[in-house]
Amino acid sequence: MRSNALLATALGTLMLAGCVNLAPAYQAGDLPVPADLPGATPDAAPAAPLLWNDVVTSPALKQVIGIALEQNRDLRATAANVRAARANLLVSRSALWPAVGASASAQTGDTFDEGTTGANRFDDSTYGQIGVSAWELDFFGRIRNLNDAALQAYLASEEGERAAKISLAGTVAETWMQLAADHELLKLANRTAESQTESLDLTRELFAAGTASELDVRRASASVARAQAQAAQYEAAVRRDVNALQLLVGAPLPTAILGEVSLLPAPVALNLPVGQSSLVLLERPDVRAAEARLRASNANIGAARAAYFPSISLTGGVGAASGSLDDLFNGDGSTGWTFTPAIDLPIFDFDRRRGNLDAARADADAALATYQSTIQQAFREVADAAAIADTIDRRLNALQQLAEDTQVTFELSGERFKSGLDGYLTVLDAQREYYSAQQQLIQANLENSLNSIALYKALGTWSEE
Numbered sequence: 001m002r003s004n005a006l007l008a009t010a011l012g013t014l015m016l017a018g019c020v021n022l023a024p025a026y027q028a029g030d031l032p033v034p035a036d037l038p039g040a041t042p043d044a045a046p047a048a049p050l051l052w053n054d055v056v057t058s059p060a061l062k063q064v065i066g067i068a069l070e071q072n073r074d075l076r077a078t079a080a081n082v083r084a085a086r087a088n089l090l091v092s093r094s095a096l097w098p099a100v101g102a103s104a105s106a107q108t109g110d111t112f113d114e115g116t117t118g119a120n121r122f123d124d125s126t127y128g129q130i131g132v133s134a135w136e137l138d139f140f141g142r143i144r145n146l147n148d149a150a151l152q153a154y155l156a157s158e159e160g161e162r163a164a165k166i167s168l169a170g171t172v173a174e175t176w177m178q179l180a181a182d183h184e185l186l187k188l189a190n191r192t193a194e195s196q197t198e199s200l201d202l203t204r205e206l207f208a209a210g211t212a213s214e215l216d217v218r219r220a221s222a223s224v225a226r227a228q229a230q231a232a233q234y235e236a237a238v239r240r241d242v243n244a245l246q247l248l249v250g251a252p253l254p255t256a257i258l259g260e261v262s263l264l265p266a267p268v269a270l271n272l273p274v275g276q277s278s279l280v281l282l283e284r285p286d287v288r289a290a291e292a293r294l295r296a297s298n299a300n301i302g303a304a305r306a307a308y309f310p311s312i313s314l315t316g317g318v319g320a321a322s323g324s325l326d327d328l329f330n331g332d333g334s335t336g337w338t339f340t341p342a343i344d345l346p347i348f349d350f351d352r353r354r355g356n357l358d359a360a361r362a363d364a365d366a367a368l369a370t371y372q373s374t375i376q377q378a379f380r381e382v383a384d385a386a387a388i389a390d391t392i393d394r395r396l397n398a399l400q401q402l403a404e405d406t407q408v409t410f411e412l413s414g415e416r417f418k419s420g421l422d423g424y425l426t427v428l429d430a431q432r433e434y435y436s437a438q439q440q441l442i443q444a445n446l447e448n449s450l451n452s453i454a455l456y457k458a459l460g461t462w463s464e465e
Contacts, residue, residue: 023302131317
């Protein structure tokens, strides 16, 4: 009867375990941004998720991004952190179940004299047991909340890896386009230096013929030196861009791929679609990671609250004991079982539990603020991209017209200088305006492509397919 009562008590305890969860109800608050994305129209349809493979159109750039996703060392470290979080989740889940272990011991002994007092302590003995050691019954959800916190930490690490991949793909594309722009600026500086060298030779001939002054020669020579200096500057910029790209990729890039770097046509899709609702921001990996961390902090409050309540654990086992190893395996020894419930109730801990609970609540408040701030940052990134997208076409058209007009002005001023109608200062002014217009046009085309990557990084998602 006594054994049956103990067994019934144990079964009842197991049934009651895990009935209470002291974690507060999860609340993320209202969306801390306007309901509609910037630039959205009332009839705008939900936009499909942006994937890097659809945004990037250049085959060479796609190949470079593919190499980076395999070789980038920072991404490898992020993946390792995900595996560590997964392992920690397994450790946390194991606490939900009893840990079964086996133990055995064998003792051989004899006495030095014929005395009998305490002789049994020096006899041969063997012992074997299989049992459960200190399995905590999760009455108040402490273990389940810690397990939930570990799960959310793992999910946050997974979302962090996706965010890292989006950031890596975007950064590689940005560096690729910066390399293309600096290469165009280098070619422009070299062409300008060649043109100014021809003008310098002509000015020297005119000076020898008496139709140009030494001042004109000095101005032409200074213009050549300025163009050569800028060409050297852009050559260094190109080399730095290549170094940055190789660091991002994590491996040397084939020369053939670098030879395909080009700013125009744009290596990425322009005028990407944007949906209407701001709810799409909640699908960003970094926002999802922040939400997972918020859920984890919520679970930690439940675990801190559970510390105020008794902790009940069970220890038990079945085993056999005998005087010799042969008797243990032959069944001649004695067998038995043990069942030991234990309760632990802290009475006074100098506010340790209170401090842990206050810290958990503060962490939850910080996680909520971080989550909402991440959404606001995402909205800001979309708004910035929309601001550029709405104005970039007008800017490009104006700069294209400016480049054409300054080119004609430069050509006409050169002809008038050769004819002796204008001085060389007019040619220099026209050349500087043309050179500046070409630079602005290159920079605007770069910004147009970079804005598409910025929009992808703001609204993009990640798929392993």
